[in-house]
Amino acid sequence: MRKGAETRERILDQAVRLASRDGLEGLTIGTLSTELGLSKSGLFAHFGSKDELQLQVLQATVQRFEETVIHPALSAPRGEPRIRAVFENWLAWENNPSMPGGCLLIAAAVEFDDRPGPQRDFLQEAHRRRFAFVAKAARMAVETGHFRPDLDVEQFSFDVTAIALGYHHLHRMLRDPKADARARATFERLMADAKACAFTR
Amino acid sequence: MRKGAETRERILDQAVRLASRDGLEGLTIGTLSTELGLSKSGLFAHFGSKDELQLQVLQATVQRFEETVIHPALSAPRGEPRIRAVFENWLAWENNPSMPGGCLLIAAAVEFDDRPGPQRDFLQEAHRRRFAFVAKAARMAVETGHFRPDLDVEQFSFDVTAIALGYHHLHRMLRDPKADARARATFERLMADAKACAFTR
DNA sequence: GACGGAATAGAACGATCGTTCGTATAGTTC
DNA sequence: GAACTATACGAACGATCGTTCTATTCCGTC
Numbered sequence: 001m002r003k004g005a006e007t008r009e010r011i012l013d014q015a016v017r018l019a020s021r022d023g024l025e026g027l028t029i030g031t032l033s034t035e036l037g038l039s040k041s042g043l044f045a046h047f048g049s050k051d052e053l054q055l056q057v058l059q060a061t062v063q064r065f066e067e068t069v070i071h072p073a074l075s076a077p078r079g080e081p082r083i084r085a086v087f088e089n090w091l092a093w094e095n096n097p098s099m100p101g102g103c104l105l106i107a108a109a110v111e112f113d114d115r116p117g118p119q120r121d122f123l124q125e126a127h128r129r130r131f132a133f134v135a136k137a138a139r140m141a142v143e144t145g146h147f148r149p150d151l152d153v154e155q156f157s158f159d160v161t162a163i164a165l166g167y168h169h170l171h172r173m174l175r176d177p178k179a180d181a182r183a184r185a186t187f188e189r190l191m192a193d194a195k196a197c198a199f200t201r
Numbered sequence: 202m203r204k205g206a207e208t209r210e211r212i213l214d215q216a217v218r219l220a221s222r223d224g225l226e227g228l229t230i231g232t233l234s235t236e237l238g239l240s241k242s243g244l245f246a247h248f249g250s251k252d253e254l255q256l257q258v259l260q261a262t263v264q265r266f267e268e269t270v271i272h273p274a275l276s277a278p279r280g281e282p283r284i285r286a287v288f289e290n291w292l293a294w295e296n297n298p299s300m301p302g303g304c305l306l307i308a309a310a311v312e313f314d315d316r317p318g319p320q321r322d323f324l325q326e327a328h329r330r331r332f333a334f335v336a337k338a339a340r341m342a343v344e345t346g347h348f349r350p351d352l353d354v355e356q357f358s359f360d361v362t363a364i365a366l367g368y369h370h371l372h373r374m375l376r377d378p379k380a381d382a383r384a385r386a387t388f389e390r391l392m393a394d395a396k397a398c399a400f401t402r
Numbered sequence: 403g404a405c406g407g408a409a410t411a412g413a414a415c416g417a418t419c420g421t422t423c424g425t426a427t428a429g430t431t432c
Numbered sequence: 433g434a435a436c437t438a439t440a441c442g443a444a445c446g447a448t449c450g451t452t453c454t455a456t457t458c459c460g461t462c
Contacts, residue, residue, distance in 0.1 A: 003409065003459075007409085021316070025226070028448085039410065039411045041410075042410040042412095102314065109374045110374075111224060113374040124375060127370075127375055128375060158387065159367075159387055162367025162368075165366035165367055166359055166360070166362055169366055172315070173310045173328055174325060174332070189394060229418085239441090240442070241420090247439090
């Protein structure tokens, strides 16, 4: 019971690594087990099905995202500092060494957005929560007076998401070394707009 | 020689449809052939390998993108009108019925961005060309005086790309009916910034 | 130290994968 | 219409997929 949880974590760790490169469907029990020095059936017994393995991989990834991006940002002061913390942590997350093939949440979203099932349901919920978190942080920034009162906080959340996706694309597909600078430039423009009072706009 | 080209087109048409939902790797010669009423080996003979099939699917998709998004935009006047045409055509492209699973170029980019090979090379080149096209259109808008002279046209191209990716995410993963409005709102903010002279910024 | 359940291994299952081969059919060319 | 080539089919290949079953080994508890 103790040992099982340990190896299960080892399995999930490597599974996240593999899935980030080959996708959740490209993730294979055979290659995963041999890379870990386990037998196929031994590994399989931990999950009972590939669907369950995929789900647990997604759950582990979301948990890491929250630990890496969300929670640290919560210890930053409300308002602009927290917004900036989320953005910086998010950019860093995209280069997290536990996902050498790039953010698994983005890859899985594209892979499963048209395949009904528990994987898609879970991903939808996770992305929705993340979207709402950024919107809430923006709402707080309005309340603290850092952002203008008439800011559409959900539109702001969409804009931040778009920047992250654009960064992922430029960084991973085009391998553009300017990806970081481009994302930051757009973010600063977004921040300036969110802060500008209605008269100067 | 005549007949072969016809069925090859029929195959690619259905292949694009399937790949947009299941991914290029999830696209299977077996299911593709049965859906078309062909034999596996008969279909296979048209391409010689799955890699070649995937490549031709990508080529067909890029060609359609250019016919749907790029070429019509070229018949719009240089400057702001052409920029707007590209953006509108791009949004429409994301809902093209030939790709019921969403834009294959985005899906394939995420799927192959970490797998070296001819598929990735082709995708990289295609996305690079698209990026350059938008930048060039923005440069023309600067020359026509629609955009401010100090605009970073490549940054502008990045921003447009990010909006399209954000739209794709909100539309296909979150199924948010406001996706269209969100993308347009961000685009208008981007346009306003590109037009604003240095003093009012 | 014996017991019991959890953890792992090994072999095999049917299904499907991409691919090959030999053969029949359909189309084009003279 | 004969000759020829392009096109399509059917059967089979070895490999790998997820999964099942049985047997073995490990570990914590009395």
